[in-house]
Amino acid sequence: MNMFLRVFKYRTQNNTNKKKQESEKMTNQNVVVSDAKSTMKVAAVAMAAMSNTSIFSPAVPKPPSSSAGRFVRRKALKKLETQGGPPKISAWVDSMRASSPAKSPPSSPDHDSWMVTHPSALEMFEEIAKSSKGKKIVMFLDYDGTLSPIVQDPDRAFMSDEMRAAVKSVARYFPTAIVSGRGKDKVHDFVKLNELYYAGSHGMDIEGPSNGSDDKSIVCQPASEFLPIINEVYKKLVSKTQFIEGAYVESNKFCLSVHFRNVDEKKWPELAEQVKEVLSDYPKLKMTYGRKVLEIKPTIKWNKGKALEFLLEALGFSNSKDVLPIYIGDDRTDEDAFKVLRKKKQGFGILVSKFPKETSAAYTLQDPSEVMCFLQRMVEWKQASQRGYYRS
Numbered sequence: 001m002n003m004f005l006r007v008f009k010y011r012t013q014n015n016t017n018k019k020k021q022e023s024e025k026m027t028n029q030n031v032v033v034s035d036a037k038s039t040m041k042v043a044a045v046a047m048a049a050m051s052n053t054s055i056f057s058p059a060v061p062k063p064p065s066s067s068a069g070r071f072v073r074r075k076a077l078k079k080l081e082t083q084g085g086p087p088k089i090s091a092w093v094d095s096m097r098a099s100s101p102a103k104s105p106p107s108s109p110d111h112d113s114w115m116v117t118h119p120s121a122l123e124m125f126e127e128i129a130k131s132s133k134g135k136k137i138v139m140f141l142d143y144d145g146t147l148s149p150i151v152q153d154p155d156r157a158f159m160s161d162e163m164r165a166a167v168k169s170v171a172r173y174f175p176t177a178i179v180s181g182r183g184k185d186k187v188h189d190f191v192k193l194n195e196l197y198y199a200g201s202h203g204m205d206i207e208g209p210s211n212g213s214d215d216k217s218i219v220c221q222p223a224s225e226f227l228p229i230i231n232e233v234y235k236k237l238v239s240k241t242q243f244i245e246g247a248y249v250e251s252n253k254f255c256l257s258v259h260f261r262n263v264d265e266k267k268w269p270e271l272a273e274q275v276k277e278v279l280s281d282y283p284k285l286k287m288t289y290g291r292k293v294l295e296i297k298p299t300i301k302w303n304k305g306k307a308l309e310f311l312l313e314a315l316g317f318s319n320s321k322d323v324l325p326i327y328i329g330d331d332r333t334d335e336d337a338f339k340v341l342r343k344k345k346q347g348f349g350i351l352v353s354k355f356p357k358e359t360s361a362a363y364t365l366q367d368p369s370e371v372m373c374f375l376q377r378m379v380e381w382k383q384a385s386q387r388g389y390y391r392s
Ligand SMILES: O=P(O)(O)OC[C@H]1O[C@H](O[C@H]2O[C@H](CO)[C@@H](O)[C@H](O)[C@H]2O)[C@H](O)[C@@H](O)[C@@H]1O
Pocket: 142, 143, 144, 145, 149, 150, 151, 152, 153, 154, 155, 157, 179, 180, 181, 182, 250, 252, 257, 259, 261, 290, 291, 292, 293, 295, 331, 333
């Protein structure tokens, strides 16, 4: 991508009434791209993406009936996150439990039937490779639980050197983006590769690869106006939770994570109470449940799916015939990206999970070590096909 940069800033306040209402949620969008024409284009896409209120319900294969309880629990959790009015603390705690439900072990009937509807991306590699014929593959990778294993201490979720080498090789052949709930700089510090795109804060902080100077090819920060209240809430949450052993509030710049992985379950109601109390003063913030974490985000219509769409457009791949996006992730927040791909009938979502889960992903990988194998296989396949050895 050409690196002559211009900065384009726009505000949505002066738009139509609908846009005015929307702008209460998000008023400032900063976009930097390589030339004025594409700047306008990318800005327009971002605007369109922000104002799109429709939520797609893809034709996800029906889960096996024996898993019904788990899927009903997920639905209840979603309802709790999205419905208006403050839920009771007991409901919060139920949701905290539901966000880490009991697992069906691999080889259980549940697991076996799930693998039929969501086969292994390694086993289906030939199919995936075949469907990329004539298309440019773009890789999207979540970080925690995908490139690094889930660990007790969020600050020590390091990725292995072998994984780093695999990601580096993939990025040599395919544009590659890291899409994470972490702050962009923090996830960059973990990954340590300058040649990638980074979408931190659940996609609310996007930056293109550095060209060696200080310039960046793409910058998109749709939640920049929320920075002051996020910082304010961060301080309040740190202060309110400081005496709850094991609680950890992590600042992810445009969003916050309140970790309860190391908090005794008996203390979860107390933690929930404190968080609820702080958030009651901030109606412009919303909360969702992640893996033993409460995620606090601005109430804007932006998520990892929007970040994926933004990046594809910014990379010049708005024509779905030319591109095969592959998105690999393990988290509920990755489902927004899987849904986008399913809706567009474009590319594949790959869920990283050993256990059956409700998902819009087409394929699965069991854990980060399988993710690494998949990335290595992509590179070997690309090298072989460049040498003309690969027949599909
Ligand atoms: O979008 P992601 O890259 O998957 O980030 C989601 C959250 O990941 C991190 O928390 C999770 O991983 C930690 C380290 O393994 C684990 O201790 C924690 O329980 C998990 O929830 C990160 O710390 C959060 O800020 C991210 O939002």
